[in-house]
Amino acid sequence: SGLLLAKLAGDCETYWGLDFSAEAIAVLRRQVAARPELAERVRLRVSAAQELEGLPTGFFDTVVINSVAQYFPHAAYLTDLLEALAELVVPGGAVFLGDQRNLRTQRAFQTAIRLRQRAEHQDEAAVSRAVEQAIMMEKELLVDPEYFAAVARDIPAYTAVDVRVKRGHGDNELTRHRFDVVLRTGPVDAHDLGAIERLRYGVDLTDLADLEQYLAQRGGEPIRVTGIPDARLAGEQAALHTLTEGRQVAEVLEALGHPDEPGIDPETLHSLAERHGLPVLVTYASGAPGRLDAVFGADGPALTDVYLPATRLEPGAYVNNPLGSRRLGTLVADLRAHAERQLPEYMVPAAFVPLDELPMTVNGKLDRRALPAPEFTGGTTSRAPRTELEALVCAVMAEVLALPTIGIDDNFFDLGGDSIISIQLVSRLRAAGVVLTARDVFRHKTAADMAAVADTPTGITPEGAPAPSAPPPPDDGTVDRSLVSLSDDELSLLESDWRLPE
Template identity: 40%
Template sequence: MSGAVQAFVEDALPDAVPDAEIEDRDTEQARADERLRRLAAGLPPTGAAVVTGTAGSSVRATDTASAVDAAVAAAEEEWLTTWRSVYDASYAGSWDAMGEDFTGWNSSYDGSAIPVAEMREWRDAAVERILAAAPRRVLEIGVGSGAFLVRIAPHCERYVGTDLSPLAVATLDRQLEAHPALRQRVELHARPAHLTDDLPAGSFDTVVINSVVQYFPSDAYLTAVLTGVLRLLAPGGRVFIGDVRNLRLQECFTAGVQQRQAPAGTAAATLRVLVDRAIESENELLLDPQYFADFAGRCGDVAAVDIRTKRGVADNELTRYRYDVVLTKAPVSVVELATAPAVAWGSAVATLEELATRLADAEAVLPLRVTGMPNARLLDDLSALDRLPGAGVVRRSAAGSPAPDPEEFHRLGARLGLWTATTWSQAGDDCIDVLFGPPDAKLDDAFTGLFPPLPPANRQLANTPSALALQAGPSE
């Protein structure tokens, strides 16, 4: 996000809630989540009319509950209105060629623009995964400047793009006029993500939600959106949720950013305060990968959940801290990876050469999972975190053997003709797992069990974006 837009966000979003109001805020946040959970389940919100007795007679839940629902709804609308204004401001300038505008993609570390070559690599890796399933009828939520549309729509019969920003939709629509062959298969609509009721059930084979969910007000809102789009998918259809920020590594990322921005010689205790404040005031939604595994487990419509770390040669915050998710709608045949044989990095294999020898063996059993490899791209930020006083929340592995850059494992798999994927690891938040599959594995297979879920625990699966703190409305 550009400096100008970031300043707009900071001015537009509500101030942080005073400490004395945190308990009330948490209570009302719980009500907000309950309202959205009921929405996702197709139930009336708390306080809605409930018919009882004779025809036409009804009673209503307490006035207090109704007023709380009204306050929550107003807060959600304020959230969406604010982000709509943010993105209208971001899209107000002149655009580059259609699908090539990366304005606002700036480094959190120093505010400089992420190089265009790195942004194109980021985009192309995601587009490759989507196109592997040969989509024909696509809904993209958060179409933006058309970075994905331009590359996917030519392969489709129908492409529907929605965006919260009317300005983005209007600008993209004007640009499409210069491409009549593309324009005739594309529909554009300005609307928030949850408004999909007017679209026919089963009418799409692919839904794309890329780099969007971080701007949702809560995980309950995301649950409602995902429940809605699953209705729109035909059996075997897929939801691609891209560029999700990993809550497990928020402290590590924030420590790295704050150390980079702080003056030389800043005391460790001061850095700890800065990190804690930055986490508390985070206005984007971050999600533990376990959220998606849990959602799939609760939702009978999901046959497979495929969670992978971002691909890319570039070493930046996008490839360090973000991940992609593919949910496949039942019924469909799946490739189960949860039971794949596993070897531990640092004991069974400790170097890329040892791993190559093992995989090249004619007797090698595939698929094979290599677990607990320290993520080499996190080393600098982990060092910054280690400087801070106080116990952190990042689960650290006990692995002692360093590991190559994650992209080296993909190169190894390509050299041996093997299917390769990387995901987060159960061994530690600072680690990844790598899976190698047989040459006949297809990119469009419905994989599940790639991400190893943690045992049940009282672990937070989503943060509460600070601007969602409700500062008005009654409380019980």
């Protein structure tokens, strides 16, 4: 949209902008043309993130990847990109990643979402199953802060890593579940924050007043305070903990709204430091969801060990696999179809439950008691299909959502659907002769409502009776577009979801 360009380009000697959308680049070119002072500074081109051929090496002071890394197909794509970008920046330059979605808080985030979606009508087991389904069907790339420490170890060009909690007084998904990262290339005069004195919040310091008194007595010497409960995440973490204990949904909702440990807002830490004339760096406590570290008194243009990693695994251990989840619905459908071809009907499993891995006992054997019950289905109050068309819509919806069955009253989005999966639903229904648009899916969220508004030119009616035969295709070489035409919004969704590297 040009928001970054409008704010930054005027203060840059040279500003290069890359985007894989030709429409976006066309919009930006019109904006630049309207500001003559930018014409000689700004260069724009259509390019995917990894298509960096022709860009000058050792040239840029800063590379910005802002709120787009979540759309990358997998961790290797992001890692390869960061390695390539290290060659583009000057020594001492930086790669900035903004609004990175946090894998570590994903379970708490999804728990809060499911609890706020008519949770009073669900039991705790249903909420837990919905959370697991949402995590498994996640279509975006989520990254744990540990990933960037691991990348810096594997890419020698990066000599300093700075992971920061988002600033802002708003309490929303952006401030709670996203973070910013700066990777700097060497040589840099980095201030090592790994060896400064540490105090444990709740142990060495009892509360915020105790911390303020200590800072006043400290005289500005750098200090790290670890394990500070994050007020932004306190409710979600409390709800997740209560749900894990198997408590009733009413108790889980109470924990979500009124956590026992309310925590401290990161902006309160910034205000505290400002009162004492100290700089402060607020990052995540290593390996502890819902906890923060605050480094007071350390300042400088390049800082390392702001975030202290807890482990030393490979980078791939700290990310999810969005590409795998995109293929999950097709996998389940293909597996069911294969079983139906190979087995007599009575031997075809009634349910297929996707798992990330099989649960094992300490002796390395399959832990059958830990296997989830095959209950990833719609609500028990949902009705069965009444017509051939409703049965078809239910079957295709279940396929794209990787569910064994659903009812006609089940809400597509409550079961894990999103804008990307809606395009898959529309495409597969059209292949079966049922015409819906993505807009129809958003407006009519259940199979019953979709069937009621669907167009069926190839032989199915809402009542299940045969429809008049569709007219033959024209003989003039043109294409009958009634089944294949997509709106601009649908095309944009398809392009952003499926433009993957070769």
